[in-house]
Amino acid sequence: MSVEFKGRREDYRLVTGQGKYTSDWSFPDEASGFFLRADRAHAKIISLDATAARAHPGVLCILTGEDVRDCAPIPPLVKYPGVGGMALRLTGRDILCRDRVRYGGEPVAFVVAITLAIAMDAAELIEVEYEDLPVVLDAEKALQPGAPLLYDNIENNLAFDYEYGDRAKTEEAFARAAHVTKLTLDAARIAGNPMEPKACVAKYDASKDMFDVYVPTQGITLMRPGLAIAAGVPEEKIRVYALDVGGGFGVRGEAYPEFVACMIAARKIGKPVRWVSTRSETILSDHHGRGAKMTGELALDADGKFIGLRIQWIVDCGAHLSGPGPFINTMAPSVHAATVYQIPALVGLHRLVLTNRTPTTAYRGAARPNVSYLMERLVEEAAGETGRDRIELRKKNLIPKKAFPYKTPTGSVYDSGDPAGLLADVLKEADWKGIEKRRKAAQKRGMLYGAACSLFIEPSGGGAAPREEAAIRFGDNGNPVLYTMSGPSGQGHETVFPEIVGRIFGVDPEKITFRASDPDGPALIGLGTIGSRSMMTHGSALSNAANTVIVKGRELASKHFEAAQADIEFSDGNYRVRGTDLSIGLLDLAKKYATGGENPLDTIDSHPMTSNFPTGAHIAEVEIDPETGVIDIVKYVAVDDAGVVLNHTLAEGQVHGGIMQGLGQVMGEICIYDETSGQMLTGSFMDYFMPRADLLPPLAIFDRPIPSPNNPLGVKGVGEAGTTGAVPTVTNAIIDALRSLGINDIVLPAAPHKVWGMINGAGR
Numbered sequence: 001m002s003v004e005f006k007g008r009r010e011d012y013r014l015v016t017g018q019g020k021y022t023s024d025w026s027f028p029d030e031a032s033g034f035f036l037r038a039d040r041a042h043a044k045i046i047s048l049d050a051t052a053a054r055a056h057p058g059v060l061c062i063l064t065g066e067d068v069r070d071c072a073p074i075p076p077l078v079k080y081p082g083v084g085g086m087a088l089r090l091t092g093r094d095i096l097c098r099d100r101v102r103y104g105g106e107p108v109a110f111v112v113a114i115t116l117a118i119a120m121d122a123a124e125l126i127e128v129e130y131e132d133l134p135v136v137l138d139a140e141k142a143l144q145p146g147a148p149l150l151y152d153n154i155e156n157n158l159a160f161d162y163e164y165g166d167r168a169k170t171e172e173a174f175a176r177a178a179h180v181t182k183l184t185l186d187a188a189r190i191a192g193n194p195m196e197p198k199a200c201v202a203k204y205d206a207s208k209d210m211f212d213v214y215v216p217t218q219g220i221t222l223m224r225p226g227l228a229i230a231a232g233v234p235e236e237k238i239r240v241y242a243l244d245v246g247g248g249f250g251v252r253g254e255a256y257p258e259f260v261a262c263m264i265a266a267r268k269i270g271k272p273v274r275w276v277s278t279r280s281e282t283i284l285s286d287h288h289g290r291g292a293k294m295t296g297e298l299a300l301d302a303d304g305k306f307i308g309l310r311i312q313w314i315v316d317c318g319a320h321l322s323g324p325g326p327f328i329n330t331m332a333p334s335v336h337a338a339t340v341y342q343i344p345a346l347v348g349l350h351r352l353v354l355t356n357r358t359p360t361t362a363y364r365g366a367a368r369p370n371v372s373y374l375m376e377r378l379v380e381e382a383a384g385e386t387g388r389d390r391i392e393l394r395k396k397n398l399i400p401k402k403a404f405p406y407k408t409p410t411g412s413v414y415d416s417g418d419p420a421g422l423l424a425d426v427l428k429e430a431d432w433k434g435i436e437k438r439r440k441a442a443q444k445r446g447m448l449y450g451a452a453c454s455l456f457i458e459p460s461g462g463g464a465a466p467r468e469e470a471a472i473r474f475g476d477n478g479n480p481v482l483y484t485m486s487g488p489s490g491q492g493h494e495t496v497f498p499e500i501v502g503r504i505f506g507v508d509p510e511k512i513t514f515r516a517s518d519p520d521g522p523a524l525i526g527l528g529t530i531g532s533r534s535m536m537t538h539g540s541a542l543s544n545a546a547n548t549v550i551v552k553g554r555e556l557a558s559k560h561f562e563a564a565q566a567d568i569e570f571s572d573g574n575y576r577v578r579g580t581d582l583s584i585g586l587l588d589l590a591k592k593y594a595t596g597g598e599n600p601l602d603t604i605d606s607h608p609m610t611s612n613f614p615t616g617a618h619i620a621e622v623e624i625d626p627e628t629g630v631i632d633i634v635k636y637v638a639v640d641d642a643g644v645v646l647n648h649t650l651a652e653g654q655v656h657g658g659i660m661q662g663l664g665q666v667m668g669e670i671c672i673y674d675e676t677s678g679q680m681l682t683g684s685f686m687d688y689f690m691p692r693a694d695l696l697p698p699l700a701i702f703d704r705p706i707p708s709p710n711n712p713l714g715v716k717g718v719g720e721a722g723t724t725g726a727v728p729t730v731t732n733a734i735i736d737a738l739r740s741l742g743i744n745d746i747v748l749p750a751a752p753h754k755v756w757g758m759i760n761g762a763g764r
Contacts (some may be wrong), residue, residue, distance in 0.1 A: 008650070009510075010494040019244040022199040023276045025214045030201070031060050033262060033275035034119035036109040036126050037285070038101035041137075041356040041678025042148065043130035045099055050109060053125040058118035060269045062126070063110040063261055065098030071264075074226040074255055077464070078326040083161040083349070089154050091354065093320045095230060095257040095264075101130070102150050102319035103356050104679050105284035110261045112273055135678035139316040139353040140293065150319060150354045157354040159321060162330035164410050165337070165347035173308030173345040177299035181382040186747055187370045188670040189291035189316060191283045191688060192363050194489070196246025198286055199276040202262035206270065209233075211263050214241045218248040219487030219528015220517040221465075226255030226323065231263050239519035248489035249661070250362030251286050253530055254323040258285070280683045288671055289363020291316040292329065292370055298378040304388055306341055306397045311348035311374070318359035325359065326352055328366040332459070335412035336368070339375045340419040340455045340615060341397045346409050356678045358671075364661050365458075365723040366531065372456035376728035380452065380735070381744070391432070391453060394423065398455070404706075412459070414613040416706045419455055422617035422639050425704050426453065430619040430637040438621065448624040448759075450737025453617065454729040460532035460717025461611035461710075469524040469606040470541035472501065472549055474599040478591025480505070480549075481513045484538040485526035488516050490657075491534060491719065492650040500539055500646065500713070504546040505586055506573030522604060532614070532717025535646065537607055540711040545605035552601050553586055556593060560584060612708040614716040616640040618725035620733040629756025631667065631734060637700040638725060643708045643716035651718050652701045658722020659699065664691035665723075666730045668749045689749070738762075 013019060050062045073092040081087060097108045109126055113119035134148040141147055142157040150157055174180060194216070201214040211233070217223040220240040228235040245252060258275060266273040277285070292315045299308035315329045330350045337348055379397075383390035399406050401418040408414065427433075435451045442449035471483040482497055494514050502509030515521055517528065526537070550570055557575035558565040567578045576583040584592075590601050621635040638655060645651050668689030672681045682688040707714030734750050735743070741762040746755070 008492045008495045014244070021196050021244050021246055022201060022214050022216050025201045027203065027272040030272035030274050031112050031114060031269060032116035032119050033110055033112045033265060033273050034116060034123050035107045035258060036111065036123040038097065038104055038106045038108050040101065040130060040132060041104045042133040042135045043101050044133060045097060045101065046129040046131050048109065049127040053111060053122040056118065056122040056125060058114045059122045060112045060114065061265055063096060063265055065094055065096045068095040068261065068264055069098060070232065071095045071230045071260060072232060074230055074323060076321045076323055076326045078160070078330065080331065083163050086161055088326055089159045091151060091159065091320045093257065095260050103358055105358065107257060107261070110265060112265045112269060135356040137355050137357060137673050137675060137678055139314045139355055142353050142355050150356065154354065158351060159317060159354055160326060160330065160352040162350045163348065164334040166345055166409065167347040169345040170308050170310060170347040174299045174310070177307060178302040179300045179386055180297055181378055181385055182297045183377055183381055184293065184295045185374055185377060187290040187292045187294060187373065188665070188748055189288050189357070189360065190363065190665055190669040191288055191671055192249045192251035192286055193283065193690065194247030194249060194252060197277045197279060197282040198256065198258065200259045200262040201272060201274045202266040203272040204267040204270070209237060211238045212241065213238060213259065213263060215259055216245045216252050217242045217487055217528070218245070218253045218489060218530055219485055220519065221485050221526060222253050222487070222528040222530065223255055227259060227263065230255060230260040241519060242487060242517060245487060245489035248487065248529060249364045250289065250366055250530070252489065253362060253528065279685065283683050283688060284358065284680055287322050287359050287361035288318065289360060290370065290665070291360045294370060294374045296374045296378050298382055300382060300386065304386065304393055304396055306343045307345065309338060309343050309346035311337060311346065313350040315350060315352050316355050316357065316360065317352050318355060318357045320359045322359045322361040324362045328362045333367045333371050334410045335459050336371055336457055336613065337410060338408055339372060340399055340457045342399050344409060357673060362530070364658065365720045368458040368720055368724045369662060369727040372454065372724050373728045373731065376454040376732060380732045391427070394455060395420065398423065414457060415708050415710050417457065417613060417615045417641060418704065418706050419615055422615060422641060422704055423455060425702060426617040426619050426637055426639040429639065429700060429702055430635065432619065442623050448626055448737040448740065450733045450735065451619065451621045452729055452732030452736050453619045454725060454732060455617045456724050457613050457615045458720065458724050459611055460614055461536045462531065463527040463533065463609045465525055465527050465609055467606040467608050468526040468537040468541045469604055470538060470545050471522045471524060471604045472545045473602045474590040474594065476594045476596060478587040478594065479511045479513065481515060482542060483515050483518055483521040483524065484542065485524050485528060486516045486534055486538045487528035489529065491529065491654065492647070493534065496647050496650055497539065497542055501542055501546045504543065504550065506571065507587055511587065524604070532719040535713060535715040536612060536708070536711045536717065537609065539715065540607035540713055541605060543712050544607055545603045548603045548605045549601050552603065553589055556589055556600060557584060560589065560592070607711065610710040612643065612710050612716045614640065614642050614718060614721055616721050616725045618729040620729045622730065622733045622737055624737050624755060626759050629752035629754070629759060631750060631755065633663070633697045633730065636697050639702045639704055640718065640721050641704050641706050641716065642718040642721065643705055644714035645703050645705060646713065646715065654718045655701050655722040656699060658720055659726045660691050660696055662723040662726025663695055663730060664689070665727055666748055666750060667691065667695060668751050670749050
């Protein structure tokens with residue numbers, strides 16, 4: 001059940017500059033906006049005087065916090081209780097700061113003028129008097145008594161305590177353990193940095209009381225509710241457009257305050273308002289990813305079996321709670337906390353803490369890499385501490401294939417998988433047996449050599465909506481048009497979704513048009529492109545809709561041929577009357593019954609919001625130059641179970657991209673703040689490390705598919721697997737290379753200067 005395709009349909013349009021991103025939308029008489037941002041991380045706003053700025057020639061309006069004080073905060077997704085029934089302590093969030101700024105770069109005023117240059121000049125005329133307040137940047141320090149408080153009503157800056165698992169059972173397991181391995185790791189705060197900067201073009205039609213909002217988004221149903229809540233208008237009064245989106249990665253999944261400000265300004269001045277952020281603004285004000293300190297304890301019995309796991313995360317949420325952030329740092333990690341291992345007892349405590357930094361949200365992997373990073377580091381260290389072979393220790397504790405579907409200690413159910421098979425395949429493909437030979441060869445060249453293998457399982461799919469709907473409509477020419485609520489940002493949806501339907505219809509997919517999150521299309525229930533869910537939800541909904549079309553077509557063909565439906569057969573895109581040479585193509589049938597309006601073959605169908613659990617086994621080999629600390633990843637092999645692979649090119653592309661972002665986290669990406677002022681120091685590409693092509697080694701990607709029983713296509717998620725696997729795999733390989741010097745840990749990122757310092761400090 002594997003289909004190969006030749007490239008991506010959208011490639012030519014995108015690589016020849018014919019894409020249409022947010023800043024490409026242009027309207028007559030539009031105005032330009034510019035945000036005045038806080039130049040300090042924590043302060044009271046004593047006064048704000050925009051008199052001179054409003055009088056500046058060419059200025060159309062200036063919004064301050066007082067002008068948007070009636071805007072409601074966008075609520076986080078978490079509704080469930082925490083420890084002792086604790087409710088999430090809501091921070092709220094002003095569209096523009098009114099009384100206080102809580103992180104550097106927070107928007108304070110919005111200037112709209114006839115040109116961007118005039119708006120920027122006018123912003124310099126706004127006088128803001130601040131009273132500086134002490135800053136707190138470290139989440140652990142923010143919890144301490146006497147730490148500066150971001151909100152007077154949130155004690156100790158603690159927004160939420162969330163516990164999962166069985167504490168009593170876990171403590172009993174630790175009490176009888178023969179060995180306990182304990183580690184504390186930092187998952188550094190990093191910037192998503194999509195290729196397309198954050199931007200918005202907002203229009204308001206007073207005659208219809210309607211907003212048209214053009215933004216980069218991973219799906220309009222993710223964006224529209226937040227805009228409606230904040231702007232105080234019904235959802236049906238907002239139409240969101242996102243034809244092309246230059247990268248999502250989680251940070252394009254929710255409404256930002258800047259978008260709402262653009263909407264309000266457009267309504268106030270009666271003109272379209274355009275705002276496009278600079279790269280520095282994007283790094284500073286896009287919600288960041290990761291940002292957690294994780295402690296894990298793994299209990300083993302005398303035979304090396306894992307019997308208990310204790311986990312604690314202290315999560316830096318930044319100054320405000322984003323929509324997805326609290327969820328992806330609490331409940332989401334709990335469903336696969338034990339990863340691919342049989343661990344009968346575990347308990348986890350996740351603490352969400354407020355600091356004077358940019359808010360955090362989901363970022364590629366959405367906490368999955370944190371889970372696998374902690375678990376695989378624990379397993380690697382447990383092997384070393386107990387003198388066991390690290391591969392054999394993993395084999396001893398893997399969930400066997402026959403145990404699937406497997407219920408975890410936290411109550412989630414892994415639908416299908418074969419971790420042992422993945423491990424066997426990756427060891428073979430990477431020639432694990434030849435590692436010591438390659439290590440000796442590297443040492444002869446004066447290099448430090450390391451290798452590591454990691455396994456993971458991660459949740460994909462699911463969502464708050466009850467189902468995912470898709471629609472198929474037929475134009476007057478009989479050709480199908482597909483509609484989903486997905487939000488493509490490079491995944492290849494324009495190629496693969498028509499191929500799914502084309503295969504069922506038996507027609508050339510080039511005759512099929514795909515429209516994602518089209519505000520002019522049918523009203524559909526569903527979510528956008530998040531959580532590696534597109535194929536299993538949008539794809540399955542389209543598959544179901546296509547099959548429903550076939551059934552409807554049989555009825556029409558029966559009418560056309562004046563034959564009984566039982567005598568109508570369908571194959572290779574044609575309906576035939578059994579035992580005769582009478583036939584008509586599906587598209588010809590659709591064209592015959594086209595009326596310029598609704599076609600009898602038009603269909604809306606759905607698929608439940610199911611989830612599944614893709615797995616993987618990755619191996620990395622690295623060489624480190626002890627003279628410079630430079631790390632060269634010389635080999636990377638990945639074997640993944642993404643279920644049925646519909647398009648190997650697209651699936652491998654997703655794995656490649658995920659690995660690259662995982663390598664970025666390991667090798668250099670980090671958001672650094674000045675500890676005294678709270679100012680971000682890595683706010684441009686001059687200072688922020690971005691992984692480049694020369695970082696990525698030749699990749700060997702293999703699949704070992706175990707079809708998911710939870711959707712008709714048998715697919716599983718693949719978009720985040722590369723990141724989830726790369727972070728622990730490459731980190732463990734680096735540490736393996738350094739162990740000969742007595743170095744058994746490293747705080748990421750493993751930048752050359754840091755590695756060089758560790759090498760030169762070893763043994764002193």
